[in-house]
Amino acid sequence: MLMTWKKVSICCSIRTCQRWQTRPFFLPGQRHASSKKYSDTILLPKTTFPIRPKNPAAEEVEIQKVCGFAELYSWQRQQYRQKDFVLHDGPPYANGDPHVGHALNKILKDVINRYKLLRGYRVDYRPGWDCHGLPIELKALSKGRDSFRSLQPLQIRNKAKQFAEKAIKNQMDAFRRWGVMADWEHGCYFTFDKEYEAKQLEVFYKMYEKGYIYQDFKPVFYSPSSRTALAEAELEYKEDHVSHAVYAKFPMSTLSPALKDIVGGRRDISVLTWTTLPWTIPANEAMCYTPSHEYSLCQCKTTGQLYILATERVEATAQVLGTHFEVLNTFPGSALEGSTCQHPTMSGKVSPLLPAQHVSMTKGTGLVHTAPAHGMEDYTVALAFQLPVLTMIDEDGKYTDQAGPDLNGRNIFTDGNETVVEQLRLAGHLVHEQNYKHSYPYDWRTKKPVFIRASLQWFVNTNSIKDRAVDLIDGVRMYPEGTAASSLKAWVSTRNYWCISRQRVWGVPIPVFYHRQSGKPLLTKESVSHVMSLVRSQGTDCWWTLPMEELLPGDIIRKAGYSDVSEFEKGADILDIWFDSGVSWAAVLQASGRVADMYLEGKDQHGGWFQSSLLTSVAVTGSAPYRSVFVHGFAMAEDGTKMSKSLGNVVDPNLVVSGGKNRDKQPAYGADVLRWWVAGSDVHSHVYIGNNILNSARDSVLKVRRILRFLLGNLSGFRPGEHTVSYNQLRPLDQYMLHVLYQYAQKVTDAYENFHFTKVQYLTLGLVTKELSSFYLNITKDRLYCDDQSSMGRRGCQTVQFHILDVLTKTLAPVLPHLSEEIYLHHTCLGDEVQSVFKSGWFETDPAWYRPDLEPLWRVADDVRDAFNRQIESADPRLYDVAIFASSTVYDVLKVLQTEETSCTSDLCEMMMSSFVSLHHEDHQGNSASSVSQQSVSNVSQHQSVILNTDGSKQSAPFTLHVSPASHQKCERCRKYVAASPTTPCDRCLAVMADSWAT
Template sequence: MLRICWKTWGSPLKLKNCIMVRGKRYFSSKKYADTLNLPKTTFELWGAGKREEDIRRVCGFSELYSWQRKQETGKAFCLHDGPPYANGDPHIGHALNKILKDVINRYKLLRGYRVHYKPGWDCHGLPIELKALSEKEEDFRKLSPPEIRRKARNFAAKAIDRQMEAFKKWGIMAEWESGCYYTFDKEYEASQLRIFHQMYQKGFIYRDLKPVNWSPSSRTALAEAELEYNPNHVSPSIYVKFPVSKLPGKLAEYSTNLHAAIWTTTPWTIPANEAICYMPAKDYSVVRCAETGENLLLAAERVEEMAEILGKKFERIVSFGGSELEGGSCFHPTISGKTVPLLPAAHVKMSMGTGLVHTAPAHGPEDYGIAVQFNLPLHCTVDEDGIFSPEVGQDLAGKNVLTEANDIVIEMLRCNGSLLKQSNYVHSYPYDWRTKQPIIIRPSKQWFINTGAIKDRALECLENVEMLPSHALNSMRTYLDGRTFWCISRQRVWGVPIPVFYNKETDEPLLTSESVSHVTSLIEKHGSDCWWNLPVEELLPDSLIPKSGSKSKDFVKGEDILDIWFDSGSSWSHVLKDSDEQADLYLEGEDQYGAWFQTSLLTSVAVKDRAPYRSLLVHGFTLDGEGRKMSKSLGNVVDPDVVVSGGKNKKTDPVYGADVLRWRLAESSWLTRVQVGPELFAMTNQNILKIRNTIRYFLGNLYDFDPTSDLRPHADLLPIDKYMLHLLHDYGSKVATAYDSYEFGEITAKVTELIHGKISAFYLDTMKDRLYCEAYDSLERRSCQSVLHHLLEVIVRSIAPITPHLAEEAFMHRPDAVSVFKTGWFHCDSSWHQPELAAVLGALCSVRETFLAAIHAPRSREYDVTVCTNDIQLLGYLQALQEETTSSTSHLSELMMASFTTVAMEMERSPTEGSIQVAGSVGVPSTNGVTSSAEYSLLIQPASHHHCKRCRKRTAEMPNQPCSRCLLAMSGGWE
């Protein structure tokens, strides 16, 4: 039994009151504090970043993926990880990509799915080979292929270790020790060769001499995805005269002293000219130059601009349709006695140049198309280093086409009178993205995939793929439409060999099912190193050579490797074996439209006749806080490790932790551009601290709450508590929808809005008095604790995919201390949805805000308030929360946070000194559903009662004594 004793102890000069509570004596200022239900928790507010490593260890981050793979569930979700290059340190782009994937995977896990996710690395190719060779100053040309491969493998392995450690630190859920894939694994390489062979058997892969993107600086063919464009490249621009040798039909009379004018920015390709192309649907003109007296053939709509460019005056002699040029020809300007035809072509443009296009089949894709159409010759006169061969003549033989040949050709044209004009031209030009040097287009015998035979079906398959953002489908179509073939051979050694042998005498390739299967089995057993380490007799036994009489010694091994985009593009065949070789989702950056998204699609459609993905998500690139591209020269590069672990100067670069990094990237508009920077991370940290503080408050007030026995049913809850659950129900449905539609920024906005606008500013502020001052096991307190329990459960689970460290730490402080990701998604009971109650409380909250605004919220306990209205609907709302006319303990008084609240139809009290009168209106829905405006007025007066030193409200009948509500709470009703 509790005894309360009001007795004075000690000297009159040092009066100290004493109370006896549950057999304990309390003195001094703590005489009431120890009777309050004050929060108790070990959950800390500060230093989350420093504790994250402990959280990952204690909560089993490294075991979570394998745990969930063992769970029996009928639902599966597969996200296929596009492999990043194993050629550098982890950067903010890695963080964006991996964290977005992890948010999705963790959400799916909470929703009961078994997640299939194998992180991977792209381990082959020129980027790694070049970096590995640049680590020591030695001539890589002197190294053997096995030595180069060993260096590249070691370099890739080190990069993988660095990246993997960062991914773990960011909280990415995966089986890191044994569940990753690497494109240099022998099983992966063997799987890739099987895809190659299946496509070859179906006729999609062939060998041909074609002009390809060629990098002299790295001596290999390049795919379009391996190019970057320098917008400030300077090329020599020349206008050249080709003497007309013949014009057909009635145009023949104009052919004397006539020259066809062309324009080019690659003078070095003039010796390879085989034709001049025109647009048959456009008009052309013969014009006479007033200054020289010679005639020029130009497109009719280019005459005026060409006169201005050349600084000449032109007189039109005759105009005619382009189709009338068919059958005409010109003399070559640098090769004596050679004529080249005038040919129709669709690629001729009228926006620049002369309307006549110089055509060198060896050095341009459109030019090559014309050569195929009209059976023009194709000669390769430029070697792998970009050097002219002797057959071009002594003036150009041995000259570099990018650094020497242009000037020589221009001088040749000037000397023979064929040069009309020369100037510099600044434009966008393709560069090798690894060496940062310009490329050329040159013919080379390469292996190709006939994408023209696949892309129509690929486009059909894309129609069944869900894509975000909305323009993703058009982007995929654009890249596919522009790709008629895919060069898949590379002239390097760090990669998967193309398993082909060439006859020493004829250069004919040998590639059969038996030979490929044999090589594949060797690679599956020994790895692709065996292609370089084993003799041809073991790689191609005599028994596998189909032509009788031929021996292994008659063949040589091919020296080409497969394009790394074929490496990664065939990943679905190896990684997705457990998911029917098709993923639910691919998620990569927008630079993959023409790269991994497309190469994966082409290989899968060729072999499986379907896309390898059911859904496609495409994120944008990261920019700094001002929207600029990051670069070391600007000093605006954001290092994710500095964000997580802090920099050398912890004041300027504090430790934020992985959750701050994850939250910032998730809340960004990641479908477009993602801005990151010190100020943005600081703001994000403040948001998370607010969430932490709120969770801390939940936990602190649930220290004596056992959900199994103390949780109150919804029907027993107090009205304001029911209103909070209604808001939580609305929040829960919106959050789930946002996750399902990948709108992670909507989730962070909703939780911030709920915590700032409803929980912190409204509910917790209102409930603090009830939580602290009511009896610990009273319905009033348990009702509030029940809501806090639900708030904790829903909010922590809702943010767990984005901030797993914070969520796990919060659940560690629950009595059962179980991983949040092993407990499933939150549940919002349908009974929580109370729109009628929400209408009542919503209206009364407006009245409350009028009151708090008039007296400044923290001082609300110093006042009594009278709410007066003649509106029957609003009056009913007020009386629903307060049956008595005046009360200090009603739900309305609690809502208003005043000491006493009075409800009246007419103002019964007269204003006194210090009182405040305000009026307002609020919308209330009527029975027919129409919202009407209800008028009300407030009389706010200084509180009429004494100050209760326990609850701090002015509700005590006598000075220096607790109010009756506090006496009841302390005594348990005994008084």
């Protein structure tokens, strides 16, 4: 077990150890001219390692150069390793400067890669960039949508590529500065690379060939602000969107026989419906109900109007309308079958009442107006009942002339919607209108509302893939366990199709040709293979630069059963960027069999890259592209708010590392502090960052640094091959410290294996502050400083500290690579052949160090030490002598640490840090206490007890401490009160000086 040690921490600074410098002392016969200070004979820590970096940013850059950060990845790829570890990089968008999210993601990957390298793996990591798509295109086109219309496709593509290349350079420079290990010159991938684009087309055709890709006219999310179709993953939902909602009546045209019998001779009956999208009413083709629910014929007490609506919605609807409904008849929904109603704004148009399962009873009236071109469920109803699917809305979100002269050219989100409401009012069919706040989908790039619009698009039939994909998720190790897998399953299992066509130009063209007369697509193995060959040599620009004769040669046309290229035109759509990045397993992972050991990205990728990679891989190979998936959260301001430029709380990672103009407000923390912040965060949840958090991270790194510096200083002159003390010759305290170190090493290795980096940090800070600073390094200073340089006790302590430094340095290396490499630069025990810590492998610990049998001994000693420290008035225990009167069980335990009755050099005395310790059996307490009490009237005696675990049962064992002022004189060399005379050092110090002092 790891024990909690109290009291003073070590003094790690050589500068503060000047207390050791005292007045000169002369041996008999020495002349004053040749005198030395006592401090000249004390072995204080010596190291060139600075206590803190003066300029962290500049010093880290120099460490990267000197220690070969740029060459490390290539070096390890050339080594023979029995194991490979493949971490496939999810490509970030090349559409902006590096941000905190990048830092979180890339540093997490690097910590894992560096740990795997130390554990003997050959790491396969190729950083990538997602270079296509609307985010880049929009930023590249500074004039927005007008530029898209005025520029030629190649002009837009050139602007977008230049923008992406600049963003890639900025991001890459930041990733390198953060210490991310990779082959940055030759080992990256980009989705606009020719070979990558060709591989993407290959995957596209394989999926098409297997029947997973098809073209259809169906509703999809459409963004008028981006002028393209969108997938679900490209949406964000605004929770406070306000719609101009209406209750409208559709007068009944014909009643089914069953309904006639129910309502009798009543006339002027209307079905009542509610919608948040009045602009869809002109496209109405049906009214849907649920056959299994009850419906009622009601009369409005205010107007006398007769309405049909769901029985369970009567009361709520009347309350919204501010009236009262009298229920005249109640009947099953099935009675509505065969009835029709009039269109409320288009004279002469009739809409049937149709059964459907999507009708909700939680809001509205239980009757849903159905516009097949503008709703997913509506479209399903249209397919089932062969209804027309008419699109009256263009790419700009404006009505076409099909909607009539009053609506033509009006925008559905503004004047078009209001015009429809006014048409309902003029026709007498507007029952009620309201502003309704609800969740509504927005384009995640432009932050503007989208709508559902039927159009001819290309789709992936995920229905035929998702069952297999969900089953495969069970075989993938997910981090965090449970929630990550269930979230990914939910995304995949609810996706019926995936729209992969986009109406833009910055991307990979869908390699299809359309017959001008019939509109039929030409998409064959030969046509796609030919386009792929052109892309491999010229890139996808060829789709816009080459004439049709070169894109679609005559032999391919004739083989397809046509005669002339003039019969065809090339497609104008590009592939969804999620398809771009989703096929990276095929384009990048060839050497690893197209399966990665790990994918690591943010939790938003459940609906993005994790999903698109899984679906495309299952479609082509029948297997998942990853063995494990690590999901992290998003960066947040430290006060819990979302970061935004408008709030001014965005944290720039480059400023964190290098500092700003005002160093007081924007200090240069260095990359290691940024990395420590990442490792110390609860990465699977929200990850908070701010000045207070960064300051805390910096303080922790400095705390660890001071301990490492102290260890380096103590190892000055220690040569492991010559001075290492064998385990059996170590003192009990040293053996116990190796036991503590062994347990730490096992726990920290297990934490790394399970990617619990916060636990690594917690364990390390615990070892540094409690076991080392407050205990072992503190109480062994006297032995290290004042014993003979080559004494067994001192060399044993150095042996232990050598192992501690090795374990600590390698534990910290994945998280703090700059600090760890700096340790190696100043490590005097490594000889002339100093190499990178990452070339030395993981630490090794001897199982013989594991000694749980030592724990009771040191638990008792610790309790006695705590009792002593509580009893003394001064913080300096050397001012006291202590006599311990112990019961048999306690006495037998402590006797291992002190065989003689009274000692100033025993392990027990070292533990207590007092000048003298006397150990007595409680039977001698009377005589000894009397003797001690005669030494000083300030003698203090207290009865104590410790808890011992004997034969599986805990029992209290008593002891008594007699504490008195030190009985001897102060030794001016070791500062302990163990000298016989105030002018003469103690015997131990005299013996040491006799060997080291020049005469």
